[in-house]
Amino acid sequence: MSLPNRVAQHAPHLLVYLDRELRVRFANLRCDELFGRPAEEIRGRLLAELVDAATLRYALAHLTEIERGNAAPREYLLRDKDGARMALRVHASTDLDEQGRPIGYVACAQASGIDLGELVADAVCTLGALAAERGVSIEVRAESGATRVPGSGRELGRALARLIGAAVERCGPAQPVRVQVGALEDRASVAVYDPCPAPLPTGHLGVSIARACIEGMGGTVSVACSDAGAAIRAELPRLGPSTANGPAGAP
Numbered sequence: 001m002s003l004p005n006r007v008a009q010h011a012p013h014l015l016v017y018l019d020r021e022l023r024v025r026f027a028n029l030r031c032d033e034l035f036g037r038p039a040e041e042i043r044g045r046l047l048a049e050l051v052d053a054a055t056l057r058y059a060l061a062h063l064t065e066i067e068r069g070n071a072a073p074r075e076y077l078l079r080d081k082d083g084a085r086m087a088l089r090v091h092a093s094t095d096l097d098e099q100g101r102p103i104g105y106v107a108c109a110q111a112s113g114i115d116l117g118e119l120v121a122d123a124v125c126t127l128g129a130l131a132a133e134r135g136v137s138i139e140v141r142a143e144s145g146a147t148r149v150p151g152s153g154r155e156l157g158r159a160l161a162r163l164i165g166a167a168v169e170r171c172g173p174a175q176p177v178r179v180q181v182g183a184l185e186d187r188a189s190v191a192v193y194d195p196c197p198a199p200l201p202t203g204h205l206g207v208s209i210a211r212a213c214i215e216g217m218g219g220t221v222s223v224a225c226s227d228a229g230a231a232i233r234a235e236l237p238r239l240g241p242s243t244a245n246g247p248a249g250a251p
Helices: 001-011 032-035 054-068 116-126 128-134 154-169 205-216
Strands: 014-019 022-026 075-080 085-096 102-111 135-144 178-184 185-196 220-226 229-237
Touching: 014 032, 054 075, 054 102, 054 154, 085 154, 085 229, 116 128, 116 135, 116 154, 116 178, 116 185, 128 154, 154 185, 154 205, 154 229, 205 220, 205 229
Parallel strands: 135 178
Antiparallel strands: 014 022, 014 102, 075 085, 085 102, 178 185, 185 229, 220 229
């Protein structure tokens, strides 16, 4: 084995080479560790044979952006061999021939995903001064179970702070805002409750900004109002537990 090949095989992240037809020509040893398949099993196979139609469309759009000069990485939400949802952050570049024509693509993938409970705790700390100023308490309850989700921790943290902040701003002195973090099957959720009977305005700026961010990560935001108060619920795809130790995808 040549030195370059040895280095590629033992790189700490998954390395994959796709030709112009999007056929896998190389995958390093991380393929077995992360995907649950030996590299030999996917070499020579088309990407279309390894991922579902939605992921293929997403990958094609990614490659189009790369060829336009946008080398920004993308988040991929896949499944491992056991069906657990996993997130990968993929960096890719175009391989060019001597005439500068694209002949293939090099992709490097690593784990992504963040803990929803930790983001909520950070958001509550950020809102501590506002809550204290208004005399509002913020109660957080986290149910047992993994709540890792895909996406950007910074952006999602800001979105959660906007949702919780909207509830804090609606409350008067001595009123509580309750935040519950939970998970059910393949979804993780954050529910924010306040006791203010006034309906939350449609198109609330903070909630609208948060919704756009969370929907961009494959999640949803819903609002329900009643005489007992408002409930804002954010849901995101829940990642498999093994993501905490390393990425995995489902080719």
